[in-house]
Amino acid sequence: MKTLYKIQTLVVLVIASLSFAQQTPGDKQTKDIAIVNATAHLGNGEVIENSVITFSNGKITNVADATVVKMDMSNMEVIDASGKHVYPGFIVANGTLGLVEVDAVKASNDLSEMGAYNPHIRSIIAYNAESKIAESMRPNGVLLGQVVPRGGRISGTSSVVQYDAWNWEDATVKNDEGIHINWPSSFSRGRWWLGEDPALKPNKDYGKQVMELEDFFNGAKAYGKGSKSERHLPFEAMAGLFNGAKNIYIHVDDEKGITDAVNFAKEQGISGITIVGGYQAGNVASFLKQNNVSVFLRRVHTRPELEDDDYDLPFKLAKTLVDAGVVVALEPSGQMERMNSRNLPFYAGTTVAHGLTKAQALQLITQNPAKIMGIDDMYGTLEVGKSATLFISEGDALDMRTNQVTHAFIDGRNLSLETHQTELWKRYNKKINGED
Incomplete structure (x- = not known):
């Protein structure tokens, strides 16, 4: 009977541990966002070397060459992605x-x-x-x-x-x-x-x-x-x-x-x-x-x-x-x-x-x-009128050595990139470096 109770308790604990999972979903976009100076890979075969991408209320409002188009960004949150790359999700x-x-x-x-x-x-x-x-x-x-x-x-x-x-x-x-x-x-x-x-x-x-x-x-x-x-x-x-x-x-x-x-x-x-x-x-x-x-x-x-x-x-x-x-x-x-x-x-x-x-x-x-x-x-692509579901990477997102995502958005919501694995990495990295 005690053995059965222990097994039941273990199962409950395992299942309960599954509930402590995902980060709280991102807040709905309330302020216009502009990503500037990144290389934009549009997903349809086109690439813009120096781009400006803006989105409002979860929808893309501009995808353009920053050397050609000028716009007022004073009321936007501006992300300078110089040297980085932007991709559709x-x-x-x-x-x-x-x-x-x-x-x-x-x-x-x-x-x-x-x-x-x-x-x-x-x-x-x-x-x-x-x-x-x-x-x-x-x-x-x-x-x-x-x-x-x-x-x-x-x-x-x-x-x-x-x-x-x-x-x-x-x-x-x-x-x-x-x-x-x-x-x-x-x-x-x-x-x-x-x-x-x-x-x-x-x-x-x-x-x-x-x-x-x-x-x-x-x-x-x-x-x-x-x-x-x-x-x-x-x-x-x-x-x-x-x-x-x-x-x-x-x-x-x-x-x-x-x-x-x-x-x-x-x-x-x-x-x-x-x-x-x-x-x-x-x-x-x-x-x-x-x-x-x-x-x-x-x-x-x-x-x-x-x-x-x-x-x-x-x-x-x-x-x-x-x-x-x-x-x-x-x-x-x-x-x-x-x-x-x-x-x-x-x-x-x-x-x-x-x-x-x-x-x-x-x-x-x-x-x-x-x-x-x-x-x-x-x-699927970065185009005006589509969902602002995209991310910024430090390098080539198709290369495991350089795909380091710094920002990610789904329908304009700024996502947390923290996961159970990154939390463990930070925890044990501190231990290895003697910070505990």
Whole structure:
């Protein structure tokens, strides 16, 4: 009995510790702000070497060349960013930030739901706006992200949030913007623990699994057209795919799967199609371009999967797709994906080392994900009328050696860049230097 009590007490303490998380969200902007003398990277391919950017009530009011435009700044808070760089806030695609805090604590894990077909599961209502992990993205310039559920054949719906909020309602930028599908794998490995050959071989159930998915889609369309004596929540959630209100995100890596998935979505009358992962997307780049299919490209910092793949395939795949005219954004999924999200700008930097220009690489984590998610009217680039969601860095934000963020703003609110990790760094730095 005493042992049970100790375990219960420990669990309560761990869960309680999760509540002491995020800094208080920034105050609403009340005074106009001007950032002057910085190199402005607009996110749309343009760069202004000596810029002036002003914003009022959370909206950008001027983006101009400081050597050409003169304006009265006497009533503004002026930030002199000489020698520094200004960027639009980076956007994480296909992320799970805020859905899991501590993997070992089940009460803090809202990553997936039971069952195979869950289009009605809304990730946004499980989003923890006070996550210590989400908070730790901001010092690298990662200010917005897509919250995506995992598991099943149809995982659920994703939403887009900004990382400075009291709760999920305040955090929401776009609600229920897409449905995520895990496409059946055309290849599988034998279960070695059952004595089966672990070699890669064609999935004998592939056709059956695709047919089950097709039956579900057909059922959803029939439900939408018929009389509804009883509500069917999964089918109701699918309606947005057929009327264009929601994107479809298809998680698939192999060439055959990508082709089959795109053809399937087109046959179902779905227009907004994005491939997530896309390891072999380079093999069908022209096909993706012809069908206006975008790609959330898998984590750049990975190794080749097949023996005959180029050693640098994951690094140069973004360039292959961009050169073909495909709209590409980067995503961090994989082992430790929630922590990998903070490295998003450095993934983009790696694509520069393998062929893209810095302006093109920046678009992979700003303009392109905003365009795919349908939030580009307000986010993703530094333009007049858009949200003042941006940051100032000491150096090149795509370079881990020089990306030192000094100021960050979301909708004009000046953010705290303090995190649990910076607090620990300061604490132990004092100890090391003998200041305690």
